[in-house]
Amino acid sequence: MSSKGHAANRPFTSPIASMVVTVIAVLWTVPTFGLVVTSFRKKEDILSTGWWTSFKNPTFTFDNFRAILFESGGTVGEQGMIPFAINSLAITIPAVLLSVGLGLMAAYALAWIPFRFSDHVFYGLFALQGVPLQLSLLPLLTFFATGVQLFGHTIFPQLHIVGTLASVWLPHTMFGLPLVIYLLHNFVAALPREVMEAARVDGANHFEVFRRIVLPLSIPAIASIAIFQFLWIWNDLLVALVFAGGTDDVAPLTLHLANLGGSLGSHWENVAPAALFSIIIPLIVFFSLQRYFVRGLLAGSVK
């Protein structure tokens, strides 16, 4: 019985399965590994031979990194790559804070404050989550530039934020909210009713319940969704192209990297270390907080 049970628990039994999994894991890692190796190679080596040959007589160097980070007037821009990393942070941090902060409060309101159109609002938000952001890019850009006029009346004032960091993190906040609200709603709505009602009986109002009960209990959910949003926004290209495309001053790493890859297609001595530099922060976030990140994914997809 025991051997049979053993086999049943592993539908594709051992040696072949292990081999297949190992092969796939290696295949999935080799491309990234190639980039890492390339970014430490000398320019003339990169041009003349493949990166896998460099282990025979290794001549690795940090020069490429020094060039993209600290040498001005090079191919990566007057100030090197660091200002783009700062831009990425200055876009990602406000967008994550606002979408998760406002999203949690909205989720609480939809789950625990009874009002007339609560269900309609909830389904409406869920439907908007399906709207491709392609649909709103151009009108939103126009909103920022000229405001909204209807029959000659201004119903939404012109915001003087075009070309600023706010014109990038604000759209990210707007686009991220529906999904964040939906995911946090799943979590907040599942909090035990008795706890909430006991607090209300003690005279706590919504503000106190939110601050003393909902916020502390939601920390794990907040963490996982914040990581999810962080990676999503940090890695975005489309929103950055549309809202920060005009100026290097607010361009995030991904945008700069896409431009580099296009214009310097073969300058791997710059492109490879720049790409590695841009994925280092998300990789650190990912590996140190993987547990939370996976939990966040599961909260959204598996019921």
Next chain:
Amino acid sequence: MITFGSLFASSWPKIFQILAVIVIFFGFYGIAFAAGARIKGKKQNSLAIALFLVPALILVMTGLGIPAIQTFLESFKNADSSQWVGLKNYSNAIHDPDIRLAFINTISWVVICPVIVTALGISLATMLNKMKREAFAKSLIFMPMAISFVGGSLIWNLMYAYQEPDRAQTGLVGQIMLWLHIDVKHLLLWSPWNNLFLMVVYIWGFTGFAMVILSAAIKGIPTEIEEAAQLDGATGIRLFRTITVPMVRTTIIVVLTTAMVGTLKLFDVIHTMTGGNFKTDVLSNRMFDENFVYLNYGRGSALAVLIFLGVIPITYYNIRSLRLERKH
């Protein structure tokens, strides 16, 4: 040489801005909560809704709701949106050979990628289930999820890098073709197969997601069911087909639809790797080019609406299952 002084000079306003957003957000809601806590009775419901829900709704409506309606209207106007042209943008989109190609490519993305990703995901999840070093292998396959598609595209550009056959290859794929005595080709120019090579980047980036989600679902299968099946003599592939797959059906659909929506909207890979050239254009990239390169807003909007139409059945299906779930 860039000095820390010059870096600091250009960065401090941005860092100051981050801090300002944090301070204003917490400051505003700190005061709002302190004041709100004193209010009792009926009034507090409306005040809580105004402070909790309304800001999010305003942002969502300004950012998604109203613009979507506007794009829908734009799609019936001409290039600079000065005149109504009826369905002309849509009929043009069907008759223009370039756009038709983008359409066909998009459909092949939406059909091929989700199927491969899901199939790979469930096979990996099943094989990894209870295997030694499961977490390590999972991490490696999952890692591309953290890498942007721009980064991923560059990583694969390096894999596909091409040199004339008489020179040393600098791309690993070319070198492997050489070892296998296959004619080395510039893979990204080799139409129509270049579409498949672009899809590889998406599959590489998204399989980890499918695997992790499906793996959690498989671990959730009650052991009694497995034991009952194995008493009936089901093992190996048969157990996989008759128990594993049907038991995680809902999750398979979630993964499939997520991947379908993802590929329908996919932009980064095409934009970074080929720019839509060499017959690899897709709707999402074409829509960007129409709007921001050719400045034909009418046609760009029509393409955005077409992408939306592709998403509607999936959203509808999801809302329906959500309602069913809420009733239970």
